[in-house]
Amino acid sequence: MNNIPSPDSTSVRVSSIQRFSIHDGPGIRTTVFLQGCPLRCPWCANPETQDPLSGKMMSVSQILSVVERDADYYRHSGGGVTFSGGEPLMQPDALEALLKASKASGFHTAVETSGETAGENLLRAEPFTDIFLFDIKHCDAKIFRKVCSGSLDTILRNLEALSKSGKVIARIPCIPAFNMDADTVRGIFALALSLGIKEAHLLPYHTLAKDKYARLGRTWGWEQSGISKEDVEPFACLGREAGLRIRIGG
Amino acid sequence: MARFNIETAQNVEISKKIPCEKSLPEQLEIMERYTRVHREHLGSSKEIREAACLEVLYPTLLRHIQDQDLTAGRLDFLPIGFGCVTSLGGVGHYCVFRKLKAFRETLPEAMRPRVDALYDYWKDHDLKTLYNQETLQDGILGMFIDTEYPMIATARLSGMMLDYPTLLSLGIGGLRKRIGERLSEDPENEFLTAGLSCLDIFVKCAETLLQDALAQARGASPERADELKRMAAVLENIKEKAPETFPEALQLLWLYALLAGVINYGRLDDFLGPYLAADLREGRLTEDEAYRYIRSLWTLIENRRTTVNGRIIVGGRGRKHPEDADIFLHLAMKVAKDCRYVEPQFTLRLDKDTSEQVWDEALEALGAGATYPTIYNDDVEIPAVAYGMRIDEKTAEQYVPFGCTEFVIQGQSTGTPNICINLLKILTIYMNGGIDPEDGIRKDGGVPIRPLGEYRTFEEFYDGYKRLLDFYLDLSAEAQYHSYEVMNRHVAFLFTSLLMDDCIARGKAVLDGGVRYLGGTNETYGNINASDSLQAIKTLVFDQKKYTLKQLEEAVLANFEGYGQVREDCLACDKYGNDLDTADSMANDLYEFVAKGVRERGIAIGMQYFLIVISNNQLNTEWGLKTAASPDGRLRGMYMNPANNPQGGADKNGPTAMLNSLAKFDARYHAGSVQNIKFTPAMFNGHRDVIKSLFRTYFDRGGCHIMVTVVDSGVLEDAMAHPEKYPNLIVRVAGFSAVFVDLSPDIQKELLSRVLYDEQHSLA
Structure with missing residues (x-):
C-alpha cells in the first residue's frame, strides 16, 4: 500500500456531480466535476470550477454513493463514471482514491484532463482508468501559453507517456479565432497521430456558460458566437483523411 | 340533500366535437321520442326500457359514411340519449343539461317550450343527477x-x-344462438330478451349503412364505388355470419363498439391479427390496403373525439396469436407515426423479450412527435395486476389500460x-x-x-x-x-x-x-x-x-x-x-x-x-x-x-x-x-441508443410505464404566443395527448413547468 488514505478520510473538493452525462465518454455516465484548474482558457464552460479553494468538501464514499445510484444505467448503456473538472489531477490523491473506489464497484472510469499536471499524477491514475479524454487545444506552445496560461510542453510530455497505455482519446475543443484553421487542426491531428492516438472528439465551441460568468461577477472572455456541429464538419473530414476516428461532440 | 348545479361540465372535453348531421327540429324530435318511450316504459324492467330506448336512437343517429371511410359507422349524440360514459353523450338514460340549454338557445323562440318540457322531465330521470342527489x-x-x-x-x-374474440368467433348469429339457448332455460329472463333486441338493432344498423354505401357508390368515382361496394358486401356478411376477412372482422368490431358506446378497444393486434394475416397470405389484401384500413380506423376513432380514451393496445404477453398480431402491430406503428392524431391512445405493452424492431419502431414514432405509443412494462404490470386485482397471472396477462391509464381485464x-x-x-x-x-x-x-x-x-x-x-x-x-x-x-x-x-x-x-x-x-x-x-x-x-x-x-x-x-x-x-x-x-x-x-x-x-x-x-x-x-x-x-x-x-x-x-x-x-417524460428532438433522436438504455434500465428497475413527449425547447413557449403557427403540435398532457394550442393557458403553463431533457443538459 502506498500513502493513499482510506476512501472515507479522503476529502475531495467537488464542484458538482452531474448524472446522465452523455458527452463525457461512452454510454450514460455520471460526471464528477472536481474543483480547481491551472489553466485559464477564456472560453471555459465551467468557470466555477477554476478556483482550487472553492467547491464543497465531500468524502470519497459520499461521492460514490451518488455515482452508484445509476449503476444499472451504466450497465445497460456501456457507461460509467467520468472525473472531470476543473482539472481533476489538481487533486491527485483524491482522484486516485475515487478511481480505485469506482473500480472496486465495477464501474467503467474516464478521466477528462487538460494534461497540465505533474507526469506522475497521470501515471498513478492510469491503472484505474479505462479511458482518458485528453485535451489537445493547440499545437503551438506560444499561442497556447498566451491564451490559456499553460505549458504545451508539459502537456505533450504527459500525453506521450500516457498514450502508450492505448487509453487516450484526444478531445479538441474547436474554438473560433483560436484553433479553427486548417493548419492548426492539421497540426493537432499530426501530434495525436504521432503519439499513437486513434480517436479524436471535436467539441464545438458554445456560449452556454455566459450566465455563469455573470453570476460569478466575471466577464465572458471570448467574443465569438457559438458554432454548430456542421461548422466543425470540415475539420472532422481532415481528421478522417489523416486516419483518425472522429466524433463530433463528446 | 347536497346542493349541486346540474349544468356543471361533467368531464374534460378538449377535442371539439363534430356537429350533428341532423337538423335542429329533427334533433328535437328524436329527443322527444326518446323521452316519450322512456316515460312509457317507466313501469317496465330496466332491460326492456333500455332496449326500447335504444331502438329510438339506432339506426336513427347513424351519420353518413364519409369519403375517407373504409369501415362504416359514425354516430351523433344529442343532449338526451343513452350511453356509458360522459365523453360521448352521457351515462345511462342521460340528459346533459348544459348542452340541452345551449341547444335551446339555437332554436326559434316558438320551439323552446318543448325543450323546457324535456328539461323538466329529465331533472327527475337523468341517471347522474339521481346518483348525485343520493350521494x-x-x-x-x-x-x-x-x-x-x-x-x-x-x-x-x-x-x-369488451370480449371481442367471442364476438368475432361467433358473429351476430352465433351470439344470438348462445343467448337463445340460455333463454330456453330461463324464458322469463328479460336481460336475455332485451339482449336479443340489441342484436336486431345491430342488424338494422348494418342494413342502414349498407344502403348508404350502395347509394353513395352510384355517384362515386370508380375507385370509391369499388370501395363502397366492398363495404356493402362486408356489412351484408356480418349481419349474421362470423367474419371471415380482416375488413369483416374490423367492421363487426367497430359497429358493435359504436352501439355499445364503448370508447376503448383493447388488444386489437391479437383480435384482428389472424384475419389480417390470412388476408395478406391469401392475397385478399395488399399490405398497402391493410395500412389504409388501419388508417381509416384511426380516423374514425379520432373523429369520436373522446379526449382521453380511444385505447388500442398492441404487444405484450398473453396474446393468443403473437405472430399474426405482430403484423397488425407493425402496420399500426406506422399509422400512429404518420397520423399523429391525439386519439387513438395507441399503447404498446412490452417485456424483456420484446424485439429490437418493436423498440425501434416505437422510438421512431415517439421521435416523430406522435406522443405514441405509450409504453407499459408487462414484467412489472402483470404480477402487480394479479396481486392488486386478486386474480391469477394468466388472467392478469389480459390487463388493458383505458382512459388516462386505468386497468381492466379485457372482457x-x-x-x-x-x-x-x-x-x-x-x-x-x-x-x-x-x-x-x-x-x-x-x-x-x-x-x-x-x-x-x-x-x-x-x-x-x-x-x-x-x-x-x-x-x-x-x-x-x-x-x-x-x-x-x-x-x-x-x-x-x-x-x-x-x-x-x-x-x-x-x-x-x-x-x-x-x-x-x-x-x-x-x-x-x-x-x-x-x-x-x-x-x-x-x-x-x-x-x-x-x-x-x-x-x-x-x-x-x-x-x-x-x-x-x-x-x-x-x-x-x-x-x-x-x-x-x-x-x-x-x-x-x-x-x-x-x-x-x-x-x-x-x-x-x-x-x-x-x-x-x-x-x-x-x-x-x-x-x-x-x-x-x-x-x-x-x-x-x-x-x-x-x-x-x-x-x-x-x-x-x-x-x-x-x-x-x-x-x-x-x-x-x-x-x-x-409517468411522463419530455425530451428535445436533439436528445431523443440524436442519442437513440442512450434513450433506449435509459428506458430499458428504468423498466428493469421496476418502472411500470412511460409516456413520452418529444418537443423542441422554446416551441411550447412560442406556441403560447403564436398559436396560429402550431395547429398540429401534439403534446402529452398526462394520461392523454392534446393539440397544445387547444389547452387553456393554465394547463399550458403546467406543461411548460415540466423539465425538458436536452442533450445540452450535459454540456455543462
Missing part, C-alpha cells in the same frame, strides 16, 4: 368536476373493453374511476383545523383535529392527517360502490353486458351480478405536493426546528406573502423526483397508506378490487386553481404535480434520477400510474 355531501363530496371539493364522485361506466372486469380525491387539499384543510383556507368552509367531516401547537412529533402530526384521509377513503369506497347500485337500478348497459363475462351465462347485466370481476378505481391528485409538503414540515419543524407548525401555517395561509424566506426554505427542502431517499420515502409512505387503504376498503365493501390510479387528465391543474398554498412551497392556485411525476421543475438531477424516483412505488397497489 353528494355539502363541503365533502362534490360532483364531477367541481374543484371546490376535496373529493368528487360520479356515476359512469368508463373503460369497458372480464369493470374499472371505472368514479371517484377523484385531492390529497393536497385535504392536507391544507387538516392544517387549517378542518377548514378549507380557500373558501372558509368546514370540510373535516366531523373528524376531530387537534390544534397545531399540540403535535410533539412529526409522526403525531402525520397521523392526524391520516385520520382525516381515512374519513375520505371510507367515503370513496362507499360512493364508488353506490354508483354501481344506482346505475344498476336504472340500466343494464345491454350491448356491453352481452360481451362481458359472465353476463349471458348468469343471465344478468354487468352491474347486476353479471360481470366476473366488479372492480373500480379512485383517481388520486396532489400526491407529490402532499408528500413534499410533509417532507418540508418534517425537515423545517421537527428536524431542524427552524419554524413551528403554527409559523409555517401562518406563512402558507398568507400565500407566503411577507414570508419570502419561509417559502425559500420550503422550496429548498428535499423534493421527490431527485432520487433522494428522504423525499422519495415520504412520497412512497403516503402512496402506500392511501393505495392500501383504498384497496382494503374496496375488498371490504364487496368489490373484486378498488384501486387507486395515479392517473391524471388535466385535473391536477384545475384542482390546483382551487387549492390553497402548501408547505412544499407551492403557491395558492398553482397547478399541482402531474400524476406520479414531480412538481414541474422540482426535479433537478436529470432523467435517471427522476426515473429512479418514479420506479420506487410498488405497482401492486395501483391500477395504473401515469
Whole structure:
C-alpha cells in the first residue's frame, strides 16, 4: 500500500456531480466535476470550477454513493463514471482514491484532463482508468501559453507517456479565432497521430456558460458566437483523411 | 340533500366535437321520442326500457359514411340519449343539461317550450343527477368536476373493453344462438330478451349503412364505388355470419363498439391479427390496403373525439396469436407515426423479450412527435395486476389500460374511476383545523383535529392527517360502490353486458351480478405536493426546528406573502423526483397508506378490487386553481404535480434520477400510474441508443410505464404566443395527448413547468 488514505478520510473538493452525462465518454455516465484548474482558457464552460479553494468538501464514499445510484444505467448503456473538472489531477490523491473506489464497484472510469499536471499524477491514475479524454487545444506552445496560461510542453510530455497505455482519446475543443484553421487542426491531428492516438472528439465551441460568468461577477472572455456541429464538419473530414476516428461532440 | 348545479361540465372535453348531421327540429324530435318511450316504459324492467330506448336512437343517429371511410359507422349524440360514459353523450338514460340549454338557445323562440318540457322531465330521470342527489355531501363530496371539493364522485361506466374474440368467433348469429339457448332455460329472463333486441338493432344498423354505401357508390368515382361496394358486401356478411376477412372482422368490431358506446378497444393486434394475416397470405389484401384500413380506423376513432380514451393496445404477453398480431402491430406503428392524431391512445405493452424492431419502431414514432405509443412494462404490470386485482397471472396477462391509464381485464372486469380525491387539499384543510383556507368552509367531516401547537412529533402530526384521509377513503369506497347500485337500478348497459363475462351465462347485466370481476378505481391528485409538503414540515419543524407548525401555517395561509424566506426554505427542502431517499420515502409512505387503504376498503365493501390510479387528465391543474398554498412551497392556485411525476421543475438531477424516483412505488397497489417524460428532438433522436438504455434500465428497475413527449425547447413557449403557427403540435398532457394550442393557458403553463431533457443538459 502506498500513502493513499482510506476512501472515507479522503476529502475531495467537488464542484458538482452531474448524472446522465452523455458527452463525457461512452454510454450514460455520471460526471464528477472536481474543483480547481491551472489553466485559464477564456472560453471555459465551467468557470466555477477554476478556483482550487472553492467547491464543497465531500468524502470519497459520499461521492460514490451518488455515482452508484445509476449503476444499472451504466450497465445497460456501456457507461460509467467520468472525473472531470476543473482539472481533476489538481487533486491527485483524491482522484486516485475515487478511481480505485469506482473500480472496486465495477464501474467503467474516464478521466477528462487538460494534461497540465505533474507526469506522475497521470501515471498513478492510469491503472484505474479505462479511458482518458485528453485535451489537445493547440499545437503551438506560444499561442497556447498566451491564451490559456499553460505549458504545451508539459502537456505533450504527459500525453506521450500516457498514450502508450492505448487509453487516450484526444478531445479538441474547436474554438473560433483560436484553433479553427486548417493548419492548426492539421497540426493537432499530426501530434495525436504521432503519439499513437486513434480517436479524436471535436467539441464545438458554445456560449452556454455566459450566465455563469455573470453570476460569478466575471466577464465572458471570448467574443465569438457559438458554432454548430456542421461548422466543425470540415475539420472532422481532415481528421478522417489523416486516419483518425472522429466524433463530433463528446 | 347536497346542493349541486346540474349544468356543471361533467368531464374534460378538449377535442371539439363534430356537429350533428341532423337538423335542429329533427334533433328535437328524436329527443322527444326518446323521452316519450322512456316515460312509457317507466313501469317496465330496466332491460326492456333500455332496449326500447335504444331502438329510438339506432339506426336513427347513424351519420353518413364519409369519403375517407373504409369501415362504416359514425354516430351523433344529442343532449338526451343513452350511453356509458360522459365523453360521448352521457351515462345511462342521460340528459346533459348544459348542452340541452345551449341547444335551446339555437332554436326559434316558438320551439323552446318543448325543450323546457324535456328539461323538466329529465331533472327527475337523468341517471347522474339521481346518483348525485343520493350521494353528494355539502363541503365533502362534490360532483364531477367541481374543484371546490376535496373529493368528487360520479356515476359512469368508463373503460369497458369488451370480449371481442367471442364476438368475432361467433358473429351476430352465433351470439344470438348462445343467448337463445340460455333463454330456453330461463324464458322469463328479460336481460336475455332485451339482449336479443340489441342484436336486431345491430342488424338494422348494418342494413342502414349498407344502403348508404350502395347509394353513395352510384355517384362515386370508380375507385370509391369499388370501395363502397366492398363495404356493402362486408356489412351484408356480418349481419349474421362470423367474419371471415380482416375488413369483416374490423367492421363487426367497430359497429358493435359504436352501439355499445364503448370508447376503448383493447388488444386489437391479437383480435384482428389472424384475419389480417390470412388476408395478406391469401392475397385478399395488399399490405398497402391493410395500412389504409388501419388508417381509416384511426380516423374514425379520432373523429369520436373522446379526449382521453380511444385505447388500442398492441404487444405484450398473453396474446393468443403473437405472430399474426405482430403484423397488425407493425402496420399500426406506422399509422400512429404518420397520423399523429391525439386519439387513438395507441399503447404498446412490452417485456424483456420484446424485439429490437418493436423498440425501434416505437422510438421512431415517439421521435416523430406522435406522443405514441405509450409504453407499459408487462414484467412489472402483470404480477402487480394479479396481486392488486386478486386474480391469477394468466388472467392478469389480459390487463388493458383505458382512459388516462386505468386497468381492466379485457372482457372480464369493470374499472371505472368514479371517484377523484385531492390529497393536497385535504392536507391544507387538516392544517387549517378542518377548514378549507380557500373558501372558509368546514370540510373535516366531523373528524376531530387537534390544534397545531399540540403535535410533539412529526409522526403525531402525520397521523392526524391520516385520520382525516381515512374519513375520505371510507367515503370513496362507499360512493364508488353506490354508483354501481344506482346505475344498476336504472340500466343494464345491454350491448356491453352481452360481451362481458359472465353476463349471458348468469343471465344478468354487468352491474347486476353479471360481470366476473366488479372492480373500480379512485383517481388520486396532489400526491407529490402532499408528500413534499410533509417532507418540508418534517425537515423545517421537527428536524431542524427552524419554524413551528403554527409559523409555517401562518406563512402558507398568507400565500407566503411577507414570508419570502419561509417559502425559500420550503422550496429548498428535499423534493421527490431527485432520487433522494428522504423525499422519495415520504412520497412512497403516503402512496402506500392511501393505495392500501383504498384497496382494503374496496375488498371490504364487496368489490373484486378498488384501486387507486395515479392517473391524471388535466385535473391536477384545475384542482390546483382551487387549492390553497402548501408547505412544499407551492403557491395558492398553482397547478399541482402531474400524476406520479414531480412538481414541474422540482426535479433537478436529470432523467435517471427522476426515473429512479418514479420506479420506487410498488405497482401492486395501483391500477395504473401515469409517468411522463419530455425530451428535445436533439436528445431523443440524436442519442437513440442512450434513450433506449435509459428506458430499458428504468423498466428493469421496476418502472411500470412511460409516456413520452418529444418537443423542441422554446416551441411550447412560442406556441403560447403564436398559436396560429402550431395547429398540429401534439403534446402529452398526462394520461392523454392534446393539440397544445387547444389547452387553456393554465394547463399550458403546467406543461411548460415540466423539465425538458436536452442533450445540452450535459454540456455543462
